[in-house]
Amino acid sequence: MSGGFAVDVPSGRPASIETPRPGDPRLARLSLNQWTTRHWGVTEAVTGCVRSGIPAIGLWRQQIAEHGLAESAKLVRESGLRVSSLCRGGFLTSADPTASAAALDDNRRAIDEAATLGADCLVLVVGGLPAGSRDLAGARDRVAEALGELVPYALDTGVRLALEPLHPMYCADRAVLSTLGQAVDLASRWPAEAVGVVVDTFHVWWDPGVLEQIARAGDRIASFQVCDFLVPLPADILMGRGMMGDGVIDFRPLRAAVEAAGYRGPVEVEIFNADIWAADGNEVIATLIRRYITEVF
């Protein structure tokens, strides 16, 4: 349970297993979020998934921009991979009209990109308090207003927006959307096919109401992301995510709740972790596949 990254078995956990081969039916719902292998470009990530039998990928706009949108869409389509998500839009809390308009424009571009890529959803990280502001209620209101602007465009484009509640420790600087219940409340203002929610184990595991809120989310669940919560957190709390089994999260009750709520989509592994980013991408994928089976499946 340290900030490190054990390639093999976390202490006190069941013995490791052989890495399942491509075609293993247990991998049918696994997805690699590209940020887990952050230093890989689109080509390497797609190749890594195909080679290891991971049938879906969550893409990031930065890497798509580097590789080119049309080329990325072609590569992914030809690979046969499902695009479980595009990360990310959002950052909708500015009180400045110019900045706010620019954020809406950028989100419309992100919606277009998600459509071109055929992504299941566009993940939205809604943004934190504007610099110097203490008006949390105001920031939350502006997120709702901005969504009101974006939803018609998303519906026209056929892209589902996925609101991601982030752990409350990021409330000030990253997302004023802090609980799954709050995300469901907000999403419920629009049709479920237009606005869903992300259930990310790292962000919601602590919530005493999480199981009830997952049940309540029902067909609003647009994405299920997994990674572990490390204790202690590293100095940069953004990097506090760990490989499943290296932290404190009990994944199976959360996975069962998400499935009981009706979700049948990909289980996307998204890990921000300096040690994992420094490791060999193929090693990371092999470990990820084994841990998915031993900890989540």
Place this chain on the structure above:
Amino acid sequence: MSGGFAVDVPSGRPASIETPRPGDPRLARLSLNQWTTRHWGVTEAVTGCVRSGIPAIGLWRQQIAEHGLAESAKLVRESGLRVSSLCRGGFLTSADPTASAAALDDNRRAIDEAATLGADCLVLVVGGLPAGSRDLAGARDRVAEALGELVPYALDTGVRLALEPLHPMYCADRAVLSTLGQAVDLASRWPAEAVGVVVDTFHVWWDPGVLEQIARAGDRIASFQVCDFLVPLPADILMGRGMMGDGVIDFRPLRAAVEAAGYRGPVEVEIFNADIWAADGNEVIATLIRRYITEVF
């Protein structure tokens, strides 16, 4: 909004004021939590409060043990200070029977100490996941069971237990009680005079339901603690507390909600912050008094 500690005015905030003198009616509800001036013993803290006109103090068991319980009780009684809280009991999540029994014994001693000191309440930090455990629901159940053991003793002794929900970032290692709503749910199993809750701005400010939960808490509110939430958090997240005005919290709506719920007790300033601990205690108190007036009062 950095990790530092500005003795004067935080950037973008109203100009400072003259430090109110002892007897100023605006100080009538202020309390110094002793951990804010951590390196002061009981004598220095009591003297510091009396000299600066702070009429109440929150005491810590460590300092009481060093000074002696009877001597501390006598000193505080003769000073005329109100004891707004004793910090702290709790750590009730162990699944090991021996450790669990030892924790209950320690909490009974803490209850005795609170009674001897005439404290308004004994603050309980309930404890995190036991080492190596991922059973969050089990840990939460054990807290409830342990409280069931302690409440009759607290009622007999005339000491009110105050459940403190901690920020969810401490859920794994410090307190599986993560929201005010959860604390009120738990406390409600017993009479309000036996089990109350702590509202600490640092821990609850992010909660989209905090105002409703404060209203719901009503006469369960046993303690109101204030300090700011710093952005970015320092490497040791326990030290992420700041002087009021140095972080992102808007205190007045929270204070108004606590008062609207019926709370009329002390407003205790409790800050864990390496820079504040390194500063001169009298300077800290003077700043604290000014900031209480400009940011909270």
